[in-house]
Amino acid sequence: MSRDSNEVSDRNPSPPSEEFANGNGELLRGDSIGDTVFSKHWVFTSLMTLLKAVENEDEGKTDGEKEAANLSGIEIDSDLENDLCKLWDMTANEDVSLFLQEWKSPDMLLSVIAKTNAPRVTEICMGILGNMVCTGSISKSLSENDNLVTLTLSMLSGRDPPTLVETCRFLNTALSHPGSANRWLTFIKEDEEVFQNLAFILQSSTNIDLLHNTVDLIDLILDSSDEITEKWSSPSLIDGLVEAFKQARSERKSTLSVILHTIQLISVTSLGIDCLVKMNETIMPILAQYISDICEEEVIAIKDQKRALASSIIVVNSLLRDEDKVSKILFIDSTSKKLLKNLLKLFQVAQRDYKRELSQNSGAILDNDVDGNSNNASKENETNPVAVITGDCESSHNASEGTAVDSTTQLLLSSLTSFARLLLDLSVQNEDVQEALQDKFEEGKDITCLELLRELLDST
Template structure:
């Protein structure tokens, strides 16, 4: 049976009859209504009466021979009762009771028969609430007709129905046991991708864009084949239109969209699509980073994941698009944002994992601002990270032992911060490499990137520069520090040269002391 036949089956009087009440209702009579649903205060009698009214309403609608694009919606009283049932379906006991008496089949039949958009929205919403129960969701995943009908509902022109349809899809795809059945149906659908593109490109409904983004993010993250097949320049353009609608300030929705961009950037095909739209893609990414860095002190506050996605995608464009590289390396704003974000991330990571030891009498205090002619001497600041967490930072108050802290939450936060620091490390290294490449290719005495060096030399705080050097100072990224020093020296940025030289001197001294300790 083709996809196009699914809804038609419900509509054909010769294919199936109108949805009927469960046989238990006829067999057991009024006795079934005697008790409330399990441990709830919800009435079985009221629930079945409401379902009966809905079925009767669909019967009347079906008997009406006048065909219209949209049926006349049901009266307000029945709508209100159905909305109460919709809310009730979030209760696990009610959801299981509905499942026991074949509510999924009844609601599916109503969706297939009714042309009233409000009825369809409510029925899909009830199914979405029921799907929040893992067992019910798994049972739903065995109903191929329900899956195909849900996918076909993405063609609906009614935004509220689309909101509930995308929510139902996301809920079922989030269930690891039920997921494969839905993914298989999505792969077989010929028009789903086209419908999703239309929603992204055209919708002004933020709830719909949110649910669509969550649905897409799950699909692309779980199925590499779909991620590759859906990747295109048209897809990137549609995503950008949706982002433009929701805005560039931090939100959970924006975080989901930025993660989708990051997923696209993990394949060669995705990188090509992003590069083709590089100018347009950079706009929301840089606006988001700028909004996060609006104030002198950047508060991460659980935004590490969103920042990691944004910086990761920008870095892909930096390393893959010459035009993007020129834009990013010719203005100080990007490096300024990276270093402002690095500061709290670096400090928070080392607060949680290991204490920071500062050499006695060599602590420099910075408020994040530094003007040309900084009064701090070039040899007064060096931070050495040691693996032990037993020593407190000199001058810092001891923090209370939060034994009641949720360890799982702490581990998740630590992982996000660590990921952000790793993304910053790679991006800063690639940024310095881009400066070095431009310097080698430039025919002029002062390349386009010199304002970036001047910003680091004249306006960037010593503390932020040092954090950057520490982040890059180990392993595969160590050469980035040397390259930055060569560029600073070549273009006469003496303060920056001195800070880097001081850092390198401290590193060499630390390694020498470590070697002596190993020998002794």
């Protein structure tokens, strides 16, 4: 399923200009779509040309040639492709999308998708629909079209990476609209092949754009439905996320953040945590590697990675709550012991960032309160701000935006605090934990991991 990601990202040319003006440069206002310079006539002509080309795809072909085209796909005329790309680019304009919706163009595009054997045509049609669905009213209307919903979900079984990229982008956008999300989720719950197809993409694709859009889609689905999260929390999904992590690690850091958050969502279900514990030898290495990649830098910079780090640590905490597996999960070898020391390093950095943000921002919040513009932010901080991070991670995640410390800093420190407390509790009853905590935190220094752990907790 591989294809150079640049081929996907650079495919749309700029919108045309000469088609929409006469020889003197005056706009053809009567033919313009809304307040744009785009021509209604040009759009209709392009769509009719597309329909005719698709209808004639099998013209003059033998049965064997038709079967071959159905299996391997066909190329399309370059002029038609250029015009379709222009139309695709134009639909980024809301007036153009609304115009196409008014003239029932989505039904026509669905007909083309269902009939064509040209992967490029299918990709462009999905790209156009993906732009149209960005408009809320269009998204709601499309979600009520059963044929569109069913066909779109079935396209996840395809094997053309660019088309899958656009299909996942379409679904991501549709599920992001409150007015259409529930209907899509209903269909997804009832269609078991959606999960199977998404898991297959994660396990087999090397296309980073496709992996990113697929992980984004899965994360959004799980975040939107507890029922689906429970149902999809399985070894096949976890295996797929691990494979996607390995693929994305050297290519796109933002994808790693989404993967780690998806694993975190899986860890909150009973079935999910059971799977993660059973697969700890698969999961722990990627968590440890992600944390190690950050901690091994000469200067540990976590500004843009706090949420992903928090997701990693929340998963570690969930795994450690299974006391029978603790030794196998965290203290099985030197790599795992290194993870313990890296987490303590992060605790130090997160605590430093928290205190710095608190010092820098508290004064600004108080100043705003004097001016009457605080939106009650300072009142929310009359209680001890540290109290925000000593509860569970979810309460920290939902902390008010009016607090003096960024919510991602709170979330990270909260997850690390939970880890430290859990580790201390485990040390009372687990000899492996006790032994690991007696290791020196750093060579040449007298402080042990246990002493540093207690010191950090005391100062939180």
